[in-house]
Amino acid sequence: MTLRKFLALVAGGFLFVYLLFLAGSTIPRQWTQQWNYHSQENSPVNSQINSQSSCQYKVCAARFGIHTNIIIPVSNGAYNWQNDLTLPLTQEQYLGFGWGERDWYLNPPPDNSLDYYFKGSRSLLLPNAAALRVQRHDRFPSHFEIRCGGVDRSHYLALIEYIQRSFQRSAGRRIQIRADPQAGTAFYEATGRYSFLHNSNHWTAEGLRTAKINTPLWAGFSQAVMRQIKPTC
Numbered sequence: 001m002t003l004r005k006f007l008a009l010v011a012g013g014f015l016f017v018y019l020l021f022l023a024g025s026t027i028p029r030q031w032t033q034q035w036n037y038h039s040q041e042n043s044p045v046n047s048q049i050n051s052q053s054s055c056q057y058k059v060c061a062a063r064f065g066i067h068t069n070i071i072i073p074v075s076n077g078a079y080n081w082q083n084d085l086t087l088p089l090t091q092e093q094y095l096g097f098g099w100g101e102r103d104w105y106l107n108p109p110p111d112n113s114l115d116y117y118f119k120g121s122r123s124l125l126l127p128n129a130a131a132l133r134v135q136r137h138d139r140f141p142s143h144f145e146i147r148c149g150g151v152d153r154s155h156y157l158a159l160i161e162y163i164q165r166s167f168q169r170s171a172g173r174r175i176q177i178r179a180d181p182q183a184g185t186a187f188y189e190a191t192g193r194y195s196f197l198h199n200s201n202h203w204t205a206e207g208l209r210t211a212k213i214n215t216p217l218w219a220g221f222s223q224a225v226m227r228q229i230k231p232t233c
Helices: 003-026 031-040 044-052 102-106 114-125 153-165 200-210 222-228
Strands: 058-064 067-073 094-101 128-137 145-150 176-180 185-194
Touching (some): 058 200, 067 200, 067 222, 094 102, 102 114, 102 185, 200 222
Antiparallel strands (some): 058 145
16 A cells, blocks of 8 residues: 555545544434424413523533533522632622633633743643633623523522532542632632543533533534524523
């Protein structure tokens, strides 16, 4: 095999894998949910049910460039985070939960620097330690690209359990790395390993699925996660 043929084979393999990922990012996991949404969205009865009951337990996904977070209220009658976190919180506030590469979260490199590209390549190509970032929002963060869906109480609590399992613990307590109460941020050791095959968007999508919100077949891209969420709140 000549070098040219070998390089063409390698390039073709990369292209094939990329196309698979691209196709997976456009295919919803739940076709039935998609059909039900479109067939029932104009029904006054269903619209009233959505607004009065489902939106009591609102789950949101926010997009920050190539990453996504889950945003939920501090308290909504099903769960109250005030006793769980070291951040000063009120019931009117919201919390953003983001799972990401630990070193990048804690020591973000300057844009377009050598360290930026080195850390970016390492975080994609190798499994790395993860951290969970918690951000307090004093009011609903409508200035982000954000989509929200209403779920029932049991599915909302399933999402809470998913987030709780994402915290690493020692002797039953969350392992906090650092916190800035004034800025409303706290970082915790997280379960799992960060890589291209399991990044922040995969974590967000897995959480949304526990709440029975639709997600793409492959959730590596932030746009793909947002595209599948049909806003009902």
